[in-house]
Every structure is written in structure tokens, then in C-alpha cells.
Amino acid sequence: MKILLTNDDSIQAKGLAVLWSELKEIAEVVVVAPDRERSATGHGITMDIPLRAEKTSLFDGKAWVVNGTPADCVKLAINCLLEEKPDLIIAGINRGSNLGADIFYSGTVSGALEGVILGFPAIAVSVTEYLNPDYRYAASFISKLVPKVLKTSICSDTMLNINVPSLAPEEIRGVEITRLGTRKYINPFEARVDPRGKAYYWLGGEVVDIIDEASGRDTDVASIQEHKVSVTPIQVDLTNYRAMDTLRDFFDDLS
Amino acid sequence: MKILLTNDDSIQAKGLAVLWSELKEIAEVVVVAPDRERSATGHGITMDIPLRAEKTSLFDGKAWVVNGTPADCVKLAINCLLEEKPDLIIAGINRGSNLGADIFYSGTVSGALEGVILGFPAIAVSVTEYLNPDYRYAASFISKLVPKVLKTSICSDTMLNINVPSLAPEEIRGVEITRLGTRKYINPFEARVDPRGKAYYWLGGEVVDIIDEASGRDTDVASIQEHKVSVTPIQVDLTNYRAMDTLRDFFDDLS
Numbered sequence: 001m002k003i004l005l006t007n008d009d010s011i012q013a014k015g016l017a018v019l020w021s022e023l024k025e026i027a028e029v030v031v032v033a034p035d036r037e038r039s040a041t042g043h044g045i046t047m048d049i050p051l052r053a054e055k056t057s058l059f060d061g062k063a064w065v066v067n068g069t070p071a072d073c074v075k076l077a078i079n080c081l082l083e084e085k086p087d088l089i090i091a092g093i094n095r096g097s098n099l100g101a102d103i104f105y106s107g108t109v110s111g112a113l114e115g116v117i118l119g120f121p122a123i124a125v126s127v128t129e130y131l132n133p134d135y136r137y138a139a140s141f142i143s144k145l146v147p148k149v150l151k152t153s154i155c156s157d158t159m160l161n162i163n164v165p166s167l168a169p170e171e172i173r174g175v176e177i178t179r180l181g182t183r184k185y186i187n188p189f190e191a192r193v194d195p196r197g198k199a200y201y202w203l204g205g206e207v208v209d210i211i212d213e214a215s216g217r218d219t220d221v222a223s224i225q226e227h228k229v230s231v232t233p234i235q236v237d238l239t240n241y242r243a244m245d246t247l248r249d250f251f252d253d254l255s
Numbered sequence: 256m257k258i259l260l261t262n263d264d265s266i267q268a269k270g271l272a273v274l275w276s277e278l279k280e281i282a283e284v285v286v287v288a289p290d291r292e293r294s295a296t297g298h299g300i301t302m303d304i305p306l307r308a309e310k311t312s313l314f315d316g317k318a319w320v321v322n323g324t325p326a327d328c329v330k331l332a333i334n335c336l337l338e339e340k341p342d343l344i345i346a347g348i349n350r351g352s353n354l355g356a357d358i359f360y361s362g363t364v365s366g367a368l369e370g371v372i373l374g375f376p377a378i379a380v381s382v383t384e385y386l387n388p389d390y391r392y393a394a395s396f397i398s399k400l401v402p403k404v405l406k407t408s409i410c411s412d413t414m415l416n417i418n419v420p421s422l423a424p425e426e427i428r429g430v431e432i433t434r435l436g437t438r439k440y441i442n443p444f445e446a447r448v449d450p451r452g453k454a455y456y457w458l459g460g461e462v463v464d465i466i467d468e469a470s471g472r473d474t475d476v477a478s479i480q481e482h483k484v485s486v487t488p489i490q491v492d493l494t495n496y497r498a499m500d501t502l503r504d505f506f507d508d509l510s
Contacts (some may be wrong), residue, residue, distance in 0.1 A: 040300050041297070042299040043360055045458060047295045050456055052454075071359075076456060148505065154498055199307075199308075203300060232494060233494065233499060236356070237435055238435060240412075240488040243409055244488060
């Protein structure tokens with residue numbers, strides 16, 4: 001079994017190292033990861049400068065470090081770096097959760113989505129703690145999941161977005177299959193004034209997860225609040241099929 | 256009617272100016288756009304440096320230029336810059352098409368998606384020619400569409416991704432409601448060697464649109480090939496609901 005491993009926290013990130021240690025026991029793992037943190041780069045790809053890929057001695061020497069985003073890493077690995085195609089692409093373990101609309105911003109999620117776009121099964125995995133994350137349960141969960149995932153066809157057009165509570169194994173209350181919930185950022189910018197008197201804005205804000213009657217309990221944000229591992233199937237076809245008929249009527253007199 | 260206008264080709268881009276000229280006849284338009292080209296930044300947002308927003312005299316002085324991505328521009332506009340909330344957010348007119356999986360990489364599409372995430376109706380609009388684009392038909396199409404869109408609830412959870420052939424009006428064969436098609440990039444990297452003998456990779460590649468029996472004729476790529484305006488409803492909820500039950504069975508013995 002061959003696995004391509006990437007992330008958005010950089011090749012030095014602990015979450016990547018912990019997951020690699022587990023996976024190398026069950027698979028041939030190649031790491032292709034960014035040279036620096038590329039969190040929140042979304043599905044950005046690098047077009048204005050050329051990409052470099054340097055072999056590194058990390059990860060038993062089966063690794064490249066790339067001056068690009070996670071999506072760049074996956075694209076470059078598949079098209080130029082790997083001698084053999086992987087059976088599976090995994091992005092993570094991300095430091096901090098990727099829930100609700102976070103998945104649009106997340107480099108980790110986009111690395112995995114790029115895998116599906118290129119025709120490979122792919123998983124994104126995150127732990128829900130940023131300051132002092134515990135990656136161990138997430139890593140062992142993924143290593144148990146991988147052989148099973150490869151026996152199914154679930155992942156042919158679908159990426160699995162997995163969030164794992166940063167808790168000791170005995171505190172985790174099972175696995176839930178979830179849909180994307182609603183996560184909002186209140187006051188997302190902090191306006192400050194620089195020493196020359198000019199305004200600037202730092203992105204930040206307070207996270208609010210909406211968990212109520214209307215939104216239901218089967219969401220990723222609710223699952224994490226209940227100390228469960230959340231597994232959300234994410235599709236790469238973003239067409240809203242339900243809206244197509246409505247739109248056809250609507251455009252009748254505009255054609 | 257109030258419109259927030261953004262793009263990813265920068266505040267100097269012609270496509271933005273042509274669309275603004277049309278829209279200012281029917282609405283109050285505020286422009287918040289990147290200071291430089293931010294194509295292919297996907298849904299990236301800026302967290303490692305602070306954002307700056309400078310008022311500019313362009314667009315009758317109702318404009319800010321921001322050192323960020325289109326998603327940054329929309330987020331900052333809604334949360335900090337605009338005195339009144341817009342009725343609609345439009346991103347474009349993009350130079351070059353955004354079809355199939357392009358929408359993951361496109362800054363223009365992500366600017367509009369950010370609008371929907373924040374609770375506003377939003378449209379992304381692109382013309383299908385890169386080298387010598389003709390924006391006129393696209394601009395007049397959007398200005399006819401806007402008042403109609405605002406009378407519906409289609410856009411509450413759905414972004415309209417519109418691609419317009421870069422052709423004279425008489426050559427355009429109507430409007431089609433489409434789903435996302437399949438666009439692939441063959442040999443996406445060109446490997447070169449720098450003057451010091453080190454390898455580097457330029458992203459490029461040849462675009463191939465898959466239009467066949469299996470993929471059907473109702474896709475965005477097929478519609479553009481037939482010289483029609485393509486309107487694709489894009490959802491912000493990326494959950495693959497069909498996959499959820501399958502996954503529940505699958506995870507039964509992993510919990």
C-alpha cells in the first residue's frame with residue numbers, strides 16, 4: 001500500500017510526524033509538504049513563481065519539501081515527483097479543527113480535495129485543539145481506517161474530512177458520520193493603527209458553532225462538542241442540482 | 256440597490272471596469288478589490304500579515320484597494336469597510352473561464368462564495384478568453400440579470416457561476432443552466448533548469464474539456480463550446496449526503 005502524505009502546517013509540523021510514524025508501519029509513505037506554514041491558503045495554487053521541490057532527509061529520506069501550497073504539493077507529487085502512483089492521499093494531521101465553512105479556507109482540506117480531483121482516494125484529518133494538540137488518537141484512528149477505506153469505492157468522488165477531538169482515547173465517545181455544520185466568526189477583524197498612524201486589520205475573531213434545533217445534531221460541530229470523531233463526506237461536484245430546474249424557469253425570458 | 260463588486264485580476268483590471276460601468280447605471284456600486292493579480296489563490300485568506308485597505312479615486316471614489324485575496328476583500332468589506340450591507344455581491348468579470356474544477360482554484364469564484372458564506376446573494380462572472388477578452392456582452396448580461404436575481408430566493412445558499420463566451424452578441428446562442436463538467440490539465444508542469452543547474456517547475460499545461468456521451472451535454476464546458484452563456488448553481492454545503500448512509504455502515508465496526 002502506497003500513501004502520499006501532505007499537510008498545511010509545514011514539513012516540520014508535529015502532526016505530520018506523528019501520523020507518518022503510525023502509517024509507515026502499514027504502508028510505504030512518501031511525504032510531500034510545504035516548506036512553511038500554509039494554513040488558510042484554501043485551494044490556492046502557485047502560478048506567479050516557479051515551484052521548487054527539494055529532497056529532504058526527514059521521513060527516512062522519502063520526502064520532498066515544496067515552496068507551495070498543499071494543493072501544489074499534491075499536484076506536483078502526482079505529476080512530477082512520485083515514481084509510482086499512491087493508493088491513497090492523506091492531508092494532516094492538522095493543528096486545529098476544520099469544521100463547517102472552515103473547509104473552504106483550509107489548506108489541509110484542499111490538499112486532500114486536490115487528490116480527489118486528480119482521481120485518488122483522499123482523507124483530510126485534523127485535531128480540534130490548536131495550542132496543545134494531542135495527535136495520538138487521531139493517528140491511530142487513521143491507521144485503522146486506511147486499509148478499510150481502500151476496500152470501498154466511497155472515495156471515488158468524495159473526500160473524507162475527519163476531525164478528531166484532542167482527548168485521551170478513553171474520553172472519545174465513538175465515531176459519527178456528519179454533515180457540515182455552521183461555524184461563524186464573530187468580529188473577524190481587529191482594527192489597529194500602526195506607528196505611522198495608518199489603519200490595518202488583523203484577521204482573528206471568536207469562533208461560534210451553531211448547534212440548535214434548526215441545525216440538527218448530525219453536524220460536524222455538534223459531533224465534536226460531544227467528544228466524537230466526526231467523519232464528513234465532502235463532494236468535489238459542487239453543482240446544486242436541486243437549483244437547476246428553478247433556474248431554468250427563471251432564465252426562460254433572459255435567453 | 257447596493258452592489259459590492261470584487262475580482263481576482265486586481266483593481267486595475269479591465270473586466271472590473273467594464274462591469275462597473277454597466278452596473279453603476281442600475282445600482283450603487285462599491286468596489287473592494289485586490290491591489291495585484293490574485294488569480295488561482297482559491298479561497299485563501301490572509302492570516303500571516305495584516306490587511307490594509309486604501310481608499311482610491313477610481314470608480315468615482317467608491318472603492319478600496321486591499322492587499323489580500325478576493326475572499327479577504329469580501330470579508331473585510333462586509334465587516335469593516337462598507338457603511339451599509341450590499342444587496343448582492345458580484346466577482347468579476349474574470350479574464351478567462353472558470354469551468355469544472357477551475358472553481359476550486361479561482362479567486363473570483365471564491366470571492367463570490369465568501370459572499371454566500373456571509374449570507375449574501377452572490378454571482379461570479381468570467382469570460383472565456385484570456386488573451387483578448389471581450390467583456391461587453393458579459394457586462395450587459397449581468398446588468399439585466401441582477402434585478403431579476405434579487406427578486407428570487409435562489410441565491411440564499413447558492414452562488415451562480417456564470418461563464419460568458421467572449422463573442423459578439425449576435426454570435427451567442429442563448430443561456431444554458433449547467434452542472435460542472437470535467438476539465439483536465441494535461442502535463443500541468445513544465446520542468447526547467449535554472450542557471451545554477453537546479454530544477455524548477457512552472458505550472459501550465461494544456462486544458463482538455465471532457466465532452467462525451469458519459470459526461471452529457473448539460474455541463475458548463477459543453478455549453479461554452481456551443482457558444483452559450485453557462486449558468487451553474489454552486490452550493491456552499493459540500494456534504495455528500497448520498498454517501499452518509501454508506502459511510503454509517505462502513506464505520507459500524509470502527510467505533
